[in-house]
Amino acid sequence: MHFTKVSKLNGEITIPGDKSISHRAIMLGALSKGTTEVSNFLQGADCLSTIDCFRRMGIDINNTANSVTIKGKGLLGLTKPSQILDVGNSGTTTRIMSGILAAQSFETSLTGDTSIQKRPMGRIIEPLSLMGASITSINNNGCAPLLIRGSKLNGIHYISKVASAQVKSAILLAGLFAEGETSVSEPSVSRNHTEIMLKYFGGSIKTLGTTATVTPNPVLTGQKVTVPGDISSAAYFIVAGLIVPNSELLIKNVGINPTRDGIIRVCQQMGGDITLLNINDKNGEKTADILVKSSELTGIEIGGSIIPTLIDELPIISVLACFAKGKTMIKDAAELKVKESNRIDVCVNNLTAMNANVKATDDGMIITGGRSLHAAVLDSKLDHRIAMSFAVAGLMADGTTTIKNSECVNISYPTFYSDLAKLHA
């Protein structure tokens, strides 16, 4: 895919559904009694992997362009899949679904693409094993393929070393099947969509500070879920609207859950002209239209408890920082190294190839703004967030930027390139 400099971006855009919430709607819909109807479901490859896995475990899921209907079979309704489950590129499917599989009365194997087979699974194997599950990394390297032998689980109070919603959700969903309460404490609060949706489906879950506690054996009941637009996908347009001169974008119906809104807070702190309009609520998730105008920006330090609220936005924030006066320091973000690619290395290499002033650190990056970007030939490394971040960078670079392996945007935002092109047509 090729990108050239644009002089302005204008218009309105409606962002596809939130990836995290779409996954959870399938999983909780499958574990509920009755029908769950999901509108604005994200038709991205990751969420389709989740649908495929649950269909293989006997759940009837009807997926039409506008809505997904899941005929739930209750907590104990899944059946043994006849083949290994394929999670594709989806870390969320792998980790959260493992929490459910750990409690089944059957054995399952799961695997995914080459990226999934390199991502750390020890972080779910450890707590789920403490609950009594038997999970083996088949190649003995702490990664998928995994062999999960379901067993009777006991509740635990787990103190997680990482602020990870995938880890938290795996444990909480396993906790639905356990003997006694299960709680998870994390270093700072990660996205809380599982907690919100579990409550919405009738589960009993309490949160206190950084700890979430679930009561087992709830009767979950199918619901109507309207998925808000994904703020992680909106982030590319928020940043593009700020850095491309003479721009004004209205990004409609975006989820602004406070555990996900770090991108807005950071952009505003850097001097970004961002207004939230039409604030609303969709099944417990806050939404807004986001109005963004080109702005003069100043570098800041980004670290600590804000990091989990913008973890997936750090690649596009690294692009943003190139257009801010002075230094932006991203720290406490070592998790970037174990995402779909090593996002510290890939961002630093790509930005350097574009003439930016950027340095990798152990847990982030230091970017000094002010240098103009030059076009380059870049590789997405099959990482959707890298492809989209550097497509935006390409709109501000002299010459023609080429992104190789650009089709990976299918993972979270299949229409990204055509949506972006409409704003500078």
Ligand code: S3P
């Ligand atoms: C997700 C949690 C985050 C995020 C991922 C989606 C989720 O991962 O990066 O894209 O839906 O729970 P971690 O739990 O590894 O931080």
